[in-house]
Amino acid sequence: MSETSIEWVPEAGFVVPQKQRVRRIRTAVTTEGPVLRASLIGIAITFLALFLLLPLIVVFYEAFNHGLGAYFSALTEPDTRAAIGLTLLVSAFVVPLNVVFGLAAAWAIAKFQFPGKSFLITLIDLPFSVSPVVAGLIYVLMFGSNGLLGEWLQAHDIKVIFAVPGVVLATIFVTFPFVAREIIPLMETQGTVEEEAALTLGASGFSTFLRITLPNIKWALLYGVLLCNARAMGEFGAVSVVSGHIRGLTDTMPLHIEILYNEYNITAAFSVASVLALLALVTLVAKTVLEGVWGEELAGGSRRH
Amino acid sequence: MQIRVVDIVKQFDPRAKGPVLDQINLNVVGGELLALLGPSGSGKTTLLRIIAGLDQPTGGKVFFGEEDASGLRVQERRVGFVFQNYALFKHLTLEENIAFGLTVRDRATRPPKAEIRRRALELLDLVQLSGLGKRYPAQLSGGQRQRVALARALAVEPRVLLLDEPFGALDAKVRRDLRLWLRELHDRTGHTTLFVTHDQDEALELADRVAVLSQGRIEQIGSPDEIYDHPATAFVHGFIGESSALRVNAREGRLFIGDRPLSIPLREERPGWGRLFIRPQDVVIGEKGLSETGRPPIEAEVLSLWRSGPTRRAELALAGEAGRIEIDAPVATPLTPGEKVPLHFKRGTFYLETPAA
Numbered sequence: 001m002s003e004t005s006i007e008w009v010p011e012a013g014f015v016v017p018q019k020q021r022v023r024r025i026r027t028a029v030t031t032e033g034p035v036l037r038a039s040l041i042g043i044a045i046t047f048l049a050l051f052l053l054l055p056l057i058v059v060f061y062e063a064f065n066h067g068l069g070a071y072f073s074a075l076t077e078p079d080t081r082a083a084i085g086l087t088l089l090v091s092a093f094v095v096p097l098n099v100v101f102g103l104a105a106a107w108a109i110a111k112f113q114f115p116g117k118s119f120l121i122t123l124i125d126l127p128f129s130v131s132p133v134v135a136g137l138i139y140v141l142m143f144g145s146n147g148l149l150g151e152w153l154q155a156h157d158i159k160v161i162f163a164v165p166g167v168v169l170a171t172i173f174v175t176f177p178f179v180a181r182e183i184i185p186l187m188e189t190q191g192t193v194e195e196e197a198a199l200t201l202g203a204s205g206f207s208t209f210l211r212i213t214l215p216n217i218k219w220a221l222l223y224g225v226l227l228c229n230a231r232a233m234g235e236f237g238a239v240s241v242v243s244g245h246i247r248g249l250t251d252t253m254p255l256h257i258e259i260l261y262n263e264y265n266i267t268a269a270f271s272v273a274s275v276l277a278l279l280a281l282v283t284l285v286a287k288t289v290l291e292g293v294w295g296e297e298l299a300g301g302s303r304r305h
Numbered sequence: 306m307q308i309r310v311v312d313i314v315k316q317f318d319p320r321a322k323g324p325v326l327d328q329i330n331l332n333v334v335g336g337e338l339l340a341l342l343g344p345s346g347s348g349k350t351t352l353l354r355i356i357a358g359l360d361q362p363t364g365g366k367v368f369f370g371e372e373d374a375s376g377l378r379v380q381e382r383r384v385g386f387v388f389q390n391y392a393l394f395k396h397l398t399l400e401e402n403i404a405f406g407l408t409v410r411d412r413a414t415r416p417p418k419a420e421i422r423r424r425a426l427e428l429l430d431l432v433q434l435s436g437l438g439k440r441y442p443a444q445l446s447g448g449q450r451q452r453v454a455l456a457r458a459l460a461v462e463p464r465v466l467l468l469d470e471p472f473g474a475l476d477a478k479v480r481r482d483l484r485l486w487l488r489e490l491h492d493r494t495g496h497t498t499l500f501v502t503h504d505q506d507e508a509l510e511l512a513d514r515v516a517v518l519s520q521g522r523i524e525q526i527g528s529p530d531e532i533y534d535h536p537a538t539a540f541v542h543g544f545i546g547e548s549s550a551l552r553v554n555a556r557e558g559r560l561f562i563g564d565r566p567l568s569i570p571l572r573e574e575r576p577g578w579g580r581l582f583i584r585p586q587d588v589v590i591g592e593k594g595l596s597e598t599g600r601p602p603i604e605a606e607v608l609s610l611w612r613s614g615p616t617r618r619a620e621l622a623l624a625g626e627a628g629r630i631e632i633d634a635p636v637a638t639p640l641t642p643g644e645k646v647p648l649h650f651k652r653g654t655f656y657l658e659t660p661a662a
Contacts, residue, residue, distance in 0.1 A: 196359055197392040197454075199379045201406035201461055211409065215396040 059277050062270035074268035075275070082248040083256035084275070086164070087233050090252060094171045094232045095225055101172075102179025102224060107213075110187030111195070124180050127173055135173045136241025139166055162244030167252060170238035175228045182224030183217050190216055223290050230283040234276060306370045306464045306497050308333040308356060313365035315351055315521075324363070325351050327521040333465075335370075338491050338498045340508035343518030344544065349501045352518070353467050356499065358382045369464050385458030385496070389470040391450040393442040399453050400425045400438035406461035428456040431490070448479040455487075459494070468500035472507065480504075484511050505545050509533060517541050539656035542582040549630040550580040551623065553655065560655060563625040565603045569653045579657040585618065587652040588632040590640075602647035605630065607640050621648070 032040075064071055074080065105124060109117060127135065141147050143160035153160060160166045194216065198208040214221075236254040243250040245259065253276055260269035308331075315326040326348045333339045341349040354360040356367055358379040366375045374382055394402050401408075404425040407416055416424070429435055432452040442450055451471055458466060471487070472480040488511055491498055502508050508515045509529040516526045517540075525537040536542035543550060553560050553567070556576045560567040569581070591602055605621035608629070612618075619634040632648070634640055 193388055193390065193392040194394060196379075197386070197388060197394070197457075198405065198409070200357060200359070200382075200384060200386040201409065201457065202380045202383070203405070203409040204380065207409050211405075212394060 056277060059270055059273050062266060063274035065270075066267050070267050071271050071274075074265075074271040077268065079248045079251065080256060080260075080268065080272055083251045083253050083272070086167070086249075086251065087253040089164070090168055090171050091229055091232045093168045094175055095229050097172055098175055098179045098228050099221070099225060101176065102183065103221075105180045106183040106187050109184050110190075111192050121184075124177050124184075127176050132170075132174050132235065132237030133241055136170050136238035139170055139173070139238075139242050143169075161242050162246065162250060164250065166242035167239050167250060170242045171232050171235050174235050174238050175231045178228035178231060179221065179224035182220045182227070186217055186220045187213075219290060219293070223287065226283050226286055226290075230280060233279060307335045307368075308465055308497060308499060309368035310352070310356065311366045311368065313352065313355060313367070314363045315348070315355060315360070316363045323521060325521050326355070326362070329365070329521075329523060331516060331523065331526070333497055333499055335497050336495050338488070338500070338511065338513045340512035340515045341499065341501045341518060342505060342508040342515050342544075343503065345503060346520075347518040348521040349503075349518045350469055353469050353499065353501050356465075357384045357386050357467050359386070383461065383464045385455075385461065385463030385466045387451070387454045387458050387466070387468045387471050389473045391442070391447075391454045391474075393450055393453055393457070395442055398439050398441055399429065399434065399445075402442065402453055403428050403457045403460050405457060424460060428460055431459070432456040433486075446479075447475045448483055451475065451483065452486075455490075459496075463496065466496045466498040466500075468498065470501055470503070472504075473502075480507070487511065509545075517544065519544070536582075536654060539580055539582065539658075542654055542656070546584060547631070548582045548584045549628075549632075550582050551627045551630060552578065553581045553627065554578055555655065555657065562603055562623060562627045567603075567650055567653075569650055569655070571655060573657070575657060577657050579655055581653045581655045583630060583650060583653040585631050585633045587650065588630065589649050589651065590632075590634065590638060591647040591649040602649070604645045605648050607642050607644045607646060609642055610634065610640055621646070623648075 075084075105120065108114070109121060140161055142149060143153060143166065144150055145154060145161075147161075158165075160169065194212050195208050198212045199205075203211065233252075234254060235252075236258075239252055240255055240258075243252065243255060245251060245255055247256075247259070251259065253272055257269050257272045257276070260272065310329055310331040313326055313329040314324055316324040329348075329352060331352075341352060343349045351360060355362045358374070358377060358381075362375075366373055368374060369382070394405065397405065400422070404421050407421045407424065410416075415421075426435075426438060429438055432455060434449060434452060434456075437445070437449075442453065445453065455468075455471075472483050475483065484507060500512075509532070512529065514526060514528055515532050517524045517532065519540050525532060525541045527535075527537075532541065532545055536545060539550075542548055551562065553562055554577075555561075555571060558571060558574055560569055560571060560581060567581075603623065605623045608620045608622055610617060610619050617634045617636050618631060619640060620629055620631050622629050630648075640646070
């Protein structure tokens with residue numbers, strides 16, 4: 001490679017090594033031939049189009065296949081409305097609870113040394129490694145009528161399984177790692193020195209948390225909340241086990257979609273599915289925007305899921 | 306305000322050999338600028354954090370003036386603490402950073418907004434950053450950040466100032482400038498100041514008194530002159546300034562290298578082996594064949610030569626077990642490696658290691 005300041009790079013044109021363009025300069029060592037490059041990109045794009053983009057398009061195509069009228073009447077049907085309402089209700093419970101749990105766990109892990117810390121870290125990851133169906137079964141075994149606490153719950157007339165509390169519990173279990181996982185690495189890299197500075201300046205513990213810790217992690221926290229929310233609304237396996245599929249009562253959107261589909265109510269099934277898919281897209285856009293705005297900070301702490 | 310540290314002991318790990326801090330007693334006189342100097346791991350930062358209340362001692366007490374501060378929480382101690390890596394609040398402007406200590410006060414003691422702002426601007430002036438109040442820490446250089454950190458610490462009207470390696474993360478030039486600036490600021494504001502450093506130049510240049518720490522103990526406390534000219538222990542002599550340690554023997558009230566007596570006077574009569582510390586400028590190369598005692602002079606072989614600022618340095622090996630010595634060799638004196646030259650020792654300090662039985 002020549003020593004001149006301007007050089008010709010295939011596909012990139014003349015590349016001037018100015019600071020802002022430095023990423024486009026390729027060195028001979030890391031540049032593959034054009035054929036290999038094209039085929040690699042081709043494979044990746046074909047795969048993504050076939051397995052991700054096409055299904056998404058199909059969802060919206062099927063949803064609107066019988067016109068807008070059919071679409072909206074499917075969405076306004078009482079059981080569907082109940083399912084959407086329940087899904088929103090579950091999220092409204094799960095997300096704030098997970099923010100509190102996640103913050104508490106992250107705070108404990110990042111800012112303190114204590115015995116059993118690595119065990120706690122492993123425990124937080126448990127929901128990722130356990131099948132959601134098993135998670136649901138755990139709750140049935142705990143709170144079901146033949147379960148560990150079943151008799152006591154029945155005696156006090158509390159319904160958990162085949163009721164909304166069960167759905168909320170199962171969703172909390174599945175979504176627990178999202179918030180904690182996002183903020184733990186960030187808090188660890190930031191350390192405690194700013195908090196110590198705030199304390200020496202006379203701030204109370206709570207004031208330090210509100211004014212120093214929270215602003216430092218707000219983007220990562222928001223990111224975790226987005227992911228947590230998307231998963232909470234979309235969770236199927238664990239919820240399916242504990243909900244009992246009672247239409248209009250314990251059916252969430254994913255469960256309702258399955259029921260509609262099994263009844264050959266294709267348009268309705270895809271209409272509800274399109275709402276969920278739309279939500280996923282909104283999450284994705286918000287995530288991308290967040291990464292753009294606060295890329296560095298998030299990169300410090302991300303294990304993507 | 307005076308700081309008094311009484312019998313402070315800190316043991317992080319009970320299985321470790323020695324405590325991090327071992328019975329530390331220290332008096333910082335009101336208005337004084339005292340440096341805690343020591344190599345890394347000597348416990349100096351731990352001591353500073355204990356005084357601030359950021360760490361709890363295993364035993365001992367800390368007094369501010371007459372008040373026993375040992376039971377006080379960090380917030381109640383009213384210390385100004387400056388961290389090595391500034392620890393500025395990234396999401397706040399400089400003005401907000403400096404005002405932080407005042408804005409977090411509860412309603413009863415918090416000054417009105419306008420007053421807080423006035424104080425913040427005043428402190429920005431004091432640290433020579435007027436007009437930069439709306440900037441964020443990321444937009445500043447290291448030296449500027451550390452000045453903001455100091456202003457922030459001063460804003461709460463601390464009883465004492467504690468600085469933890471305040472210039473540790475800065476380059477040499479900025480360090481020197483900030484050193485002078487801090488000295489001036491201290492003379493103007495008169496805060497009792499305790500600062501931690503591993504840089505002896507910084508400690509000797511800046512401080513009224515220096516406390517040298519090693520392995521959790523205070524080796525010596527004194528003025529920079531006392532520390533440099535009259536090191537109390539072998540450690541201090543080896544740590545402060547440049548010196549070579551020779552293995553020598555004390556007997557009959559004199560020091561011997563091998564069988565050659567030295568003209569350096571002994572402070573005590575006890576015989577035994579020990580180490581003689583000699584600074585490079587305290588040795589001269591004598592005339593060949595001459596000696597005041599009439600005996601053949603002590604000779605050493607030149608090992609290597611190198612330029613050191615205005616003079617030249619030479620490393621020489623003495624005969625026998627005495628060891629090697631580094632000396633200032635005038636550029637005019639012709640020397641070649643391998644050559645044997647007579648040495649004359651003008652000054653040195655002897656520390657007895659193993660008293661003879």
